[in-house]
Amino acid sequence: MDLTEHFQRVGLSLFVAFKALSINETPVACILVSKKSSKVISIGYNDTNRSLNGTRHAEFIAIDYILDNVEDTFPVDDLILYVTVEPCIMCASALKQVGIQCVVYGCGNDRFGGNGTVLSLHENNYGIIPGILRTEAIQLLRNFYIQENESAPDPKIKKNKELENKLYPEMDYGKYMNESEFIKIYGLERLNSTYINKKEITPVIGKGYRVSDLVSLDDVMGMPGLENMYSRDKKCSGPMTREAVAQDLDSFYRMFYAVDDEGDVTFGTHIKIIGSENKIEFIKEGSDRDTNEVKEPIENGVEKKRRKLSNEGHLH
Numbered sequence: 001m002d003l004t005e006h007f008q009r010v011g012l013s014l015f016v017a018f019k020a021l022s023i024n025e026t027p028v029a030c031i032l033v034s035k036k037s038s039k040v041i042s043i044g045y046n047d048t049n050r051s052l053n054g055t056r057h058a059e060f061i062a063i064d065y066i067l068d069n070v071e072d073t074f075p076v077d078d079l080i081l082y083v084t085v086e087p088c089i090m091c092a093s094a095l096k097q098v099g100i101q102c103v104v105y106g107c108g109n110d111r112f113g114g115n116g117t118v119l120s121l122h123e124n125n126y127g128i129i130p131g132i133l134r135t136e137a138i139q140l141l142r143n144f145y146i147q148e149n150e151s152a153p154d155p156k157i158k159k160n161k162e163l164e165n166k167l168y169p170e171m172d173y174g175k176y177m178n179e180s181e182f183i184k185i186y187g188l189e190r191l192n193s194t195y196i197n198k199k200e201i202t203p204v205i206g207k208g209y210r211v212s213d214l215v216s217l218d219d220v221m222g223m224p225g226l227e228n229m230y231s232r233d234k235k236c237s238g239p240m241t242r243e244a245v246a247q248d249l250d251s252f253y254r255m256f257y258a259v260d261d262e263g264d265v266t267f268g269t270h271i272k273i274i275g276s277e278n279k280i281e282f283i284k285e286g287s288d289r290d291t292n293e294v295k296e297p298i299e300n301g302v303e304k305k306r307r308k309l310s311n312e313g314h315l316h
């Protein structure tokens, strides 16, 4: 079963989350896509810091955008939500009321997840497809937390070490669905690798990927509402021009480790991180290679080891 389209769409949400990070918001974001037209109808990102309102979650922003800008679309019975982090209980409940058809998300929300982790508010209401770009969603959150705790004398080195050594929690799909539900969504071929052995899901079975394979400049430019984020981003890119977005995309691609054919994260590829002044910097030696070269065969088992990260998908 080819999941490339889901990856591309969560990839767009991931880019919005990346922009949220550069305007000092928690990097959690979503897009709403019309099932019938396959078009992105709206985007949303965590807006709690600017608004000083703890309920301004990405999902609410995306729904409000439709209410304000898209006429005759409500009730939205053909919308699919693609979001980087599992919706919280409040949002999961709101999505039910809105009549969402399906929620595709990256990492679980350990404290507040309303789509399978803490509560399962989708049951008998809408479908869920978890685990799409899961480690990438966590990597963005890690950047946010490190940025928050900026006090070390040499934060750059500390940051890099922290990112490399933290471990990913495994996703236990059995908690979210039974085997036959899993097979229906992800395909029988992934049962062994992901449901049982808890490897990361890749868009195409048995093939690794990089985020740069999934998110294109044209797709990013085509998202409605993104210019509002650019006008908020005074320090970085300024207005939303094609050049500014291309530049951001380049930084965005370099933030993430590639995932190999077996579903393991390839640590040791280069990475960029956002520093205390919202600047994107290279951290690793030799990290400025062309993004096309990111995916390299792993020489030995050392870098290929699956790492674990303490639960950081919780701030939502």
Ligand SMILES: [Zn+2]
Binding pocket: 057, 058, 059, 087, 088, 089, 090, 091, 092, 316
């Ligand atoms: Zn929420």
